[in-house]
Amino acid sequence: MDIRVLKTKADIAKACGEIFIEEINKKSDIVLGLATGATPLPTYEYLIDAYKNGRVSFKEVTSFNLDEYCDLARENENSYYSYMLNNFFNHVDMDKSRINIPDGNAKDAEKECAAYDKMIEDMGGIDIQLLGIGTNGHIGFNEPSDEFTDATFKVKLSDSTIESNSIYFPDGDMPRYALTMGIGSIMKAKKIILIATGAAKIDAVDKMVNGEVSPACPASILQNHDDVIIFLDEDAAAKINK
Ligand code: F6R
Numbered sequence: 563m564d565i566r567v568l569k570t571k572a573d574i575a576k577a578c579g580e581i582f583i584e585e586i587n588k589k590s591d592i593v594l595g596l597a598t599g600a601t602p603l604p605t606y607e608y609l610i611d612a613y614k615n616g617r618v619s620f621k622e623v624t625s626f627n628l629d630e631y632c633d634l635a636r637e638n639e640n641s642y643y644s645y646m647l648n649n650f651f652n653h654v655d656m657d658k659s660r661i662n663i664p665d666g667n668a669k670d671a672e673k674e675c676a677a678y679d680k681m682i683e684d685m686g687g688i689d690i691q692l693l694g695i696g697t698n699g700h701i702g703f704n705e706p707s708d709e710f711t712d713a714t715f716k717v718k719l720s721d722s723t724i725e726s727n728s729i730y731f732p733d734g735d736m737p738r739y740a741l742t743m744g745i746g747s748i749m750k751a752k753k754i755i756l757i758a759t760g761a762a763k764i765d766a767v768d769k770m771v772n773g774e775v776s777p778a779c780p781a782s783i784l785q786n787h788d789d790v791i792i793f794l795d796e797d798a799a800a801k802i803n804k
Contacts, residue, residue: 575604591624594691697763699778717740758794
């Protein structure tokens, strides 16, 4: 693991954004795996600025998002579809036909998940996968469990994830299920960049980096990937920096 501890979220957005810009400029039809949540927002902002300054174009980029809630309309402002449009895609020159996000309202979730994996495979796999990490060590919505998951699947969200994300659903209508790429899908990405910021991630980061590789902390599997960069701010790195 290539662990890089930087001072601020802005420093991480710049460092991470520059990697994306360099890779996209090398391969304009790159396939990106994208994440939602609070963590990648500064990186998306950095990339939007770079696009506006003519440093990068997303015209030929294909994207696959990690996950989407079930039983939530796409138009709901809390869907990951809306998140991606509002925080990134609507502000750059992404070709909307190349944007892929699992359909959490698909009638046949199993079929939707299998089709999603097939689309990723048909595109030649993901070149760079961006990840955040949950306070419980989840990546995507792969919650702590007894075994590592494989391909895209429908998951019941853990109590800890519901607690963390319910701030976005003040009316108490937080979805209980999601479709998520599995650990196997994530590990197939050629390059992985994980960002963790803030003190709430201290223990998850410590287990991911120093703990045994175990599905009890799904992110620990990244120790087995041979091209992974972990960007941490000083708060998230407090335990591992000791
Ligand atoms: C988001 C995702 C999740 C988040 C994680 C951290 O697509 O798959 O694993 O990356 O829950 O969320 P934040 O960044 O909000 O702390």
